[in-house]
Amino acid sequence: MSNTDRRPAARELGGRAETPGRPVLDLLPGKEVLLGESTVVRRLLPTLGRRMVGAWAFVDHYGPDDISTGPGMQVPPHPHTGLQTVSWLLEGQVHHRDSVGSDLHFGPGELALMTAGQGIAHSEQSPAVHPRFLHGAQLWVVLPEADRSVPAAFEHHRTLPGFTSDGLTATVLIGAFAGVTSPGRACTPLVGVDLDLAAGADVEVPLEPDFEHALLTSSGAATVEDAPLTPGAMLYLGTGRRSVRLRAAQASRLLLLGGEPFDERIVMWWNFVGRSGQEIAELAEQWDAESGGGDRFGAVAGWDDVRTPAPPLPPLPLKPRGRVR
Numbered sequence: 366m367s368n369t370d371r372r373p374a375a376r377e378l379g380g381r382a383e384t385p386g387r388p389v390l391d392l393l394p395g396k397e398v399l400l401g402e403s404t405v406v407r408r409l410l411p412t413l414g415r416r417m418v419g420a421w422a423f424v425d426h427y428g429p430d431d432i433s434t435g436p437g438m439q440v441p442p443h444p445h446t447g448l449q450t451v452s453w454l455l456e457g458q459v460h461h462r463d464s465v466g467s468d469l470h471f472g473p474g475e476l477a478l479m480t481a482g483q484g485i486a487h488s489e490q491s492p493a494v495h496p497r498f499l500h501g502a503q504l505w506v507v508l509p510e511a512d513r514s515v516p517a518a519f520e521h522h523r524t525l526p527g528f529t530s531d532g533l534t535a536t537v538l539i540g541a542f543a544g545v546t547s548p549g550r551a552c553t554p555l556v557g558v559d560l561d562l563a564a565g566a567d568v569e570v571p572l573e574p575d576f577e578h579a580l581l582t583s584s585g586a587a588t589v590e591d592a593p594l595t596p597g598a599m600l601y602l603g604t605g606r607r608s609v610r611l612r613a614a615q616a617s618r619l620l621l622l623g624g625e626p627f628d629e630r631i632v633m634w635w636n637f638v639g640r641s642g643q644e645i646a647e648l649a650e651q652w653d654a655e656s657g658g659g660d661r662f663g664a665v666a667g668w669d670d671v672r673t674p675a676p677p678l679p680p681l682p683l684k685p686r687g688r689v690r
């Protein structure tokens with residue numbers, strides 16, 4: 366999806382200054398953000414308490430929303446650079462089109478992974494005839510210097526690897542978990558896993574101790590170690606954990622996100638990730654100049670001239686900094 370804020374704040378991210386070298390349990394409340402006219406999402410990253418978890422830099426959880434009487438998700442063409450979008454549905458269908466020629470529908474259990482690299486444009490819509498409920502997560506992964514200017518690419522994985530054990534069904538979206546590796550392209554050491562807990566589940570799941578991790582619930586409620594976790598918040602686990610204990614009195618659905626703390630300093634603004642305010646300003650200018658399709662972003666079929674213009678740049682220079690609160 367697109368960051369639809371018309372006055373987006375500049376986010377200065379990266380660096381290890383804010384990564385504790387030990388396990389912690391920090392409950393970080395998300396904030397509700399209005400997307401478009403009627404869709405409210407829970408933004409769990411970035412928040413006041415934390416800006417990145419590994420290379421994960423943006424986490425929106427939306428729904429379940431009853432869209433039976435409306436058009437549902439309608440996100441016209443908008444650009445991205447320097448990041449990957451990870452689209453994960455729990456209910457519903459999304460029609461994805463992009464400027465590298467992708468045109469497909471994806472649904473629950475399928476991974477839509479878009480590597481923006483040097484630049485891409487895409488649109489996301491609920492199909493005209495769609496399921497009643499829309500529920501999912503939109504996540505962004507920052508690309509490291511070595512990969513941030515690669516040609517844009519899109520991957521659709523209809524099935525993902527995972528396992529079921531002791532009331533837990535794990536599906537590996539990206540990276541590796543418990544010895545199971547996703548086919549999705551990953552450019553830094555990281556992990557993203559859907560954890561489906563049956564009512565009464567009490568499991569200890571393995572973690573990579575060099576990673577920092579965070580958990581969120583998309584439905585139900587869970588107890589992580591001794592901390593309660595409900596939808597609308599993210600629980601940051603810090604580093605240095607070899608495992609974490611998860612309990613669920615009721616059937617619950619969690620997302621585990623983690624990765625090696627992201628060393629590089631970046632600037633994130635609107636839908637772009639860059640390395641300087643100057644670069645971001647040039648990307649915004651180029652997107653607006655390429656109306657109708659251009660060399661960096663290209664055109665999305667089916668939209669004619671409909672596209673999302675870049676918001677006005679903030680007046681202050683955008684400087685990359687460490688991951689301070």
Ligand code: MN
Pocket residue numbers: 366367368443445450487636
């Ligand atoms: Mn998008």
